[in-house]
Amino acid sequence: MQRPQLFESDGFIYWKNRFETYLKSKDLDLWHVITYGDFPPIQNNPETKKDEIVPFDKQNDDLKKKLAKNNEAKMVIYNALPRKEYERIFMCKTAKEIWDSLLITHQGNSQVKDNKIDILVQHYEQFTIPEEESIDNGFARFNTIITSLKTLDEGFSSKNYVRKFLRALHPKWRAKVIAIAESKDLTSLSLDELIENLKVYEVIIKKDSEMIKDKREQSRSLALRKKRNPVMKIARLPIVKTKNMPCVTFLIFMSLKRISDKRMKNKAKMDKTGHGIEKHGKAKVKSKSKSTRKKSTVNTKADIEEYSMG
Numbered sequence: 001m002q003r004p005q006l007f008e009s010d011g012f013i014y015w016k017n018r019f020e021t022y023l024k025s026k027d028l029d030l031w032h033v034i035t036y037g038d039f040p041p042i043q044n045n046p047e048t049k050k051d052e053i054v055p056f057d058k059q060n061d062d063l064k065k066k067l068a069k070n071n072e073a074k075m076v077i078y079n080a081l082p083r084k085e086y087e088r089i090f091m092c093k094t095a096k097e098i099w100d101s102l103l104i105t106h107q108g109n110s111q112v113k114d115n116k117i118d119i120l121v122q123h124y125e126q127f128t129i130p131e132e133e134s135i136d137n138g139f140a141r142f143n144t145i146i147t148s149l150k151t152l153d154e155g156f157s158s159k160n161y162v163r164k165f166l167r168a169l170h171p172k173w174r175a176k177v178i179a180i181a182e183s184k185d186l187t188s189l190s191l192d193e194l195i196e197n198l199k200v201y202e203v204i205i206k207k208d209s210e211m212i213k214d215k216r217e218q219s220r221s222l223a224l225r226k227k228r229n230p231v232m233k234i235a236r237l238p239i240v241k242t243k244n245m246p247c248v249t250f251l252i253f254m255s256l257k258r259i260s261d262k263r264m265k266n267k268a269k270m271d272k273t274g275h276g277i278e279k280h281g282k283a284k285v286k287s288k289s290k291s292t293r294k295k296s297t298v299n300t301k302a303d304i305e306e307y308s309m310g
Contacts, residue, residue: 002026004080012106013151019080029066030073030095037096038070074098113152120149124164131170135198139191142168161191169198176201 004022008015023031033039043054043063054063073095078086088105092098107113124145129138142165149156163186166177180186180197 004076007081007085009085009106012102013148016107017147017151023076027069027072029069030076033069033073034077034095034099038094039066041067070095107152117149117152120145120152124149127164128168129170131172135195135202138168139165139195162186162189162194165191165194172205173198173201 005015005018020031023034029039041054041056041059041063042051043059044050045052059067077095077098081089085102089098089101092101108116127142127145129135146156146161166180166186169177176198180189180194
């Protein structure tokens with residue numbers, strides 16, 4: 001028989017499940033010896049028609065083969081244990097005693113087992129999947145909880161696993177959850193099928209989020225460039241290349257020209273209406289004489305025109 005997987009104290013539940021499956025696949029009698037105890041040396045007496053303990057020298061071959069299973073079961077457990085664990089259980093006489101000792105040491109007695117079940121049930125009820133967590137990681141955590149619960153409590157129901165996982169999803173999955181609830185029969189939908197369905201939708205969500213992120217980065221980059229380069233705020237003309245000046249110089253020139261034309265137009269309008277010159281009824285203008293640099297005060301628009309014509 002092939003050697004079983006080596007014992008793991010840190011992952012006892014994981015090792016226990018694999019060891020049980022391995023042993024059942026090789027010989028069901030061995031697992032029976034481990035869980036229920038050794039086969040007794042009993043044989044039916046044809047004369048009395050009762051089961052009686054048979055001495056070794058009177059045992060038939062079939063009974064001897066059956067009794068050999070007792071030692072074979074012990075050897076399978078020994079082959080899976082490291083020396084430290086072997087020293088802990090070497091005083092045990094039967095395979096069942098060895099197995100029970102391992103369960104109590106690494107899994108606890110009934111009280112400890114109940115406490116572990118209560119903690120796992122609490123983790124199950126409070127299980128949620130954050131927005132940034134992937135479906136694979138969330139399912140791995142969820143599967144660890146339900147596997148541990150099944151190991152400690154074989155009667156733990158799994159019929160609500162699908163509904164629980166859907167409720168644990170982040171609100172960004174709400175549209176998909178509603179679609180699954182409307183199109184699928186949740187009572188017959190397996191958890192693996194649900195995970196595969198969600199992983200397909202996860203790819204779509206990831207692509208959409210990347211597109212939104214790229215657009216935001218482009219908008220921020222454009223805003224920063226406009227903030228650093230004021231010419232971009234002023235110049236909205238198309239780029240035109242000329243023979244005499246580069247493109248950028250031409251844009252700056254046209255922008256400044258537009259500003260200058262706008263100022264000239266406003267000044268002409270103000271001169272026409274008289275606003276901008278009059279201020280509290282008086283305006284100060286410079287004298288023509290550069291030597292004296294005297295200032296003359298003009299009170300009316302007519303005086304200004306006469307002064308400029310003179």
